[in-house]
Amino acid sequence: MNTNHLRRFGALAVLFSAVSIAGAAPAIIANKSIEKEKIDASSLKAVLLGKKVAWDTGGRAILAVLKSGPVADEFLKGAVDMSSSSFNNYWRRLAMTGGGSAPHVFEKDEELRKYVADTPGAIGFVDSANVDASVAVITLAP
Amino acid sequence: MRYSRLKITALATFCVLSGVSRGAIAIGNSNVQIGGFFSQGYLYSNNNNLPTQDVGGTWDFREAAFNVTDTIGAHLRVGGQVFEQRFGNIGGDKMILDWAIADYNFASWFGIRAGRVKYPKGLYGEALDLDVVRPFVLLPEAVYSPILRDFTASFDGGMVYGSVNALKGSFDYKIFAGNIPINPEKGVADFYNDGGGLFAGNGATALKMDSVKGAQLVYNTPVSGLKIVGSYSYFTNLQASGPFSGYPPVALETNLPKFSWLTYSAEYSVGDWVFAAEWQRTGGDLFLAAAPIGFAASEFIGWDGWYVAASRRIGEKFQVGAYYGDNQVRTGYRSSNPGDYQHDSALSLRYDLNDHVIFKIEGHYFNGTYETFNTVRISNPNPKPNTTVFAVKTTISF
Numbered sequence: 314m315n316t317n318h319l320r321r322f323g324a325l326a327v328l329f330s331a332v333s334i335a336g337a338a339p340a341i342i343a344n345k346s347i348e349k350e351k352i353d354a355s356s357l358k359a360v361l362l363g364k365k366v367a368w369d370t371g372g373r374a375i376l377a378v379l380k381s382g383p384v385a386d387e388f389l390k391g392a393v394d395m396s397s398s399s400f401n402n403y404w405r406r407l408a409m410t411g412g413g414s415a416p417h418v419f420e421k422d423e424e425l426r427k428y429v430a431d432t433p434g435a436i437g438f439v440d441s442a443n444v445d446a447s448v449a450v451i452t453l454a455p
Numbered sequence: 456m457r458y459s460r461l462k463i464t465a466l467a468t469f470c471v472l473s474g475v476s477r478g479a480i481a482i483g484n485s486n487v488q489i490g491g492f493f494s495q496g497y498l499y500s501n502n503n504n505l506p507t508q509d510v511g512g513t514w515d516f517r518e519a520a521f522n523v524t525d526t527i528g529a530h531l532r533v534g535g536q537v538f539e540q541r542f543g544n545i546g547g548d549k550m551i552l553d554w555a556i557a558d559y560n561f562a563s564w565f566g567i568r569a570g571r572v573k574y575p576k577g578l579y580g581e582a583l584d585l586d587v588v589r590p591f592v593l594l595p596e597a598v599y600s601p602i603l604r605d606f607t608a609s610f611d612g613g614m615v616y617g618s619v620n621a622l623k624g625s626f627d628y629k630i631f632a633g634n635i636p637i638n639p640e641k642g643v644a645d646f647y648n649d650g651g652g653l654f655a656g657n658g659a660t661a662l663k664m665d666s667v668k669g670a671q672l673v674y675n676t677p678v679s680g681l682k683i684v685g686s687y688s689y690f691t692n693l694q695a696s697g698p699f700s701g702y703p704p705v706a707l708e709t710n711l712p713k714f715s716w717l718t719y720s721a722e723y724s725v726g727d728w729v730f731a732a733e734w735q736r737t738g739g740d741l742f743l744a745a746a747p748i749g750f751a752a753s754e755f756i757g758w759d760g761w762y763v764a765a766s767r768r769i770g771e772k773f774q775v776g777a778y779y780g781d782n783q784v785r786t787g788y789r790s791s792n793p794g795d796y797q798h799d800s801a802l803s804l805r806y807d808l809n810d811h812v813i814f815k816i817e818g819h820y821f822n823g824t825y826e827t828f829n830t831v832r833i834s835n836p837n838p839k840p841n842t843t844v845f846a847v848k849t850t851i852s853f
Contacts, residue, residue: 355620356563359563359618364563364617364618365562365563366529366530366560367529367530367560368529371529372529373526373528373529373530394679394680398768399724402587402588405585405588405852406581406582406585406588408479408488408490408522408524409492409520409522409536409582409585410554410573410581410582410585411522411524411534411535411536411554411555411556411568411572411573412573413532414479414486414488414524414526414532415479415488415490417481434529
């Protein structure tokens with residue numbers, strides 16, 4: 314991971330922590346079953362790309378993503394250095410060739426948040442303004 | 456056309472009614488996901504039947520696939536996909552098992568996949584049929600011969616794979632071994648039957664191979680959007696037999712003790728642009744024998760192919776792409792015989808109606824007649840040195 318990536322992830326971590334900031338700042342949210350999981354930028358990227366399928370604390374990592382929009386664009390650019398379109402193609406390719414189980418995709422923050430709250434092992438991202446107590450907010454470990 | 460309007464309408468309706476997806480649809484709250492696609496195209500060529508029987512135009516250009524995947528516990532995933540194809544006189548709309556795997560991912564750096572596994576080769580070897588991930592109707596033939604699709608798409612065996620961070624980027628590796636079930640109905644038979652030089656009549660009557668082994672290494676470089684790929688694989692004892700063209704009452708046996716594929720690839724995505732380039736070298740010694748008449752011979756066969764491609768997304772709906780490919784018989788020199796080379800210039804336009812329906816239109820200008828087959832299924836008794844190919848295709852995926 315190069316310096317730019319570290320800088321970008323550092324900036325994202327600050328953004329993710331500052332949930333009170335208004336606007337389209339992405340926040341990583343997770344089911345409370347994995348709130349003790351140590352997640353850093355590298356492991357988050359591995360989960361997002363389907364390379365890491367299980368949490369170190371147990372259970373399957375289940376990915377939930379927003380279909381599109383500025384929050385998705387900003388989050389995916391920072392976390393996996395891809396546009397929404399590239400991420401979409403990446404997963405279409407994996408899912409259609411036996412390479413992985415596709416992420417669960419949602420149109421709205423509220424739907425994604427509810428899915429993550431109800432699904433053990435689930436992790437996703439929403440606008441920080443739409444986080445509530447039903448999910449754990451993940452701050453990336455250094 | 457075997458596909459009825461009803462089938463297509465039902466599939467289209469299903470795609471419209473289904474939820475958004477990134478290549479699969481979850482079934483309720485279970486871990487089961489389904490996915491698939493259907494495509495129908497039209498191919499026209501003005502001179503030679505290239506890449507298939509299409510002089511004057513044909514609708515025999517379609518594919519369909521349906522897959523199911525499930526996860527069991529934290530690490531195990533199982534799934535499979537059926538696939539059917541009609542590509543001129545190849546495929547015949549027969550349903551085949553494209554992939555069927557059990558995958559146990561121990562950690563990001565190590566997993567095992569077994570069953571019928573997609574064959575990693577170059578940038579797009581595992582995704583030959585996925586129209587949705589590229590702007591082109593036909594992948595560059597210099598590296599991805601559509602005639603070989605049913606032969607190089609997957610293998611029966613096992614693979615270990617993983618990803619490790621290194622050199623400020625990451626390396627994804629795959630190491631695999633197995634074999635590929637083949638028979639004379641598959642497109643690969645046309646390589647043996649071309650020109651009737653080896654086998655008489657309808658060509659080879661039996662094909663088999665011992666094994667395929669190989670590895671692929673992908674370097675996701677620290678340069679944003681740049682990846683470099685190296686792929687190597689080889690077949691052992693790829694054998695064909697049938698009536699000898701020189702003396703049809705006796706059988707000719709051929710064997711390629713080792714036939715190798717070496718591919719170097721690079722892909723660079725920056726902004727709305729994607730640039731790709733690949734170079735591939737194949738080769739092996741072919742041994743021929745017609746024992747009853749004491750005939751025995753051998754010759755080296757192989758080719759060098761490469762292409763450069765660029766595409767650009769224009770807004771959310773359009774993507775344009777172009778490539779130039781060059782395929783040469785490995786003669787040891789730059790042959791000027793049109794039968795020894797194929798130059799392919801292509802220009803494509805893709806339109807995304809929505810997440811599930813895409814349209815493509817593409818033009819090709821081919822110079823040279825290498826891999827312009829003359830067989831029972833693809834007839835070119837008097838190939839011309841230049842051919843223009845026109846292709847349109849629509850794909851519905853879910």
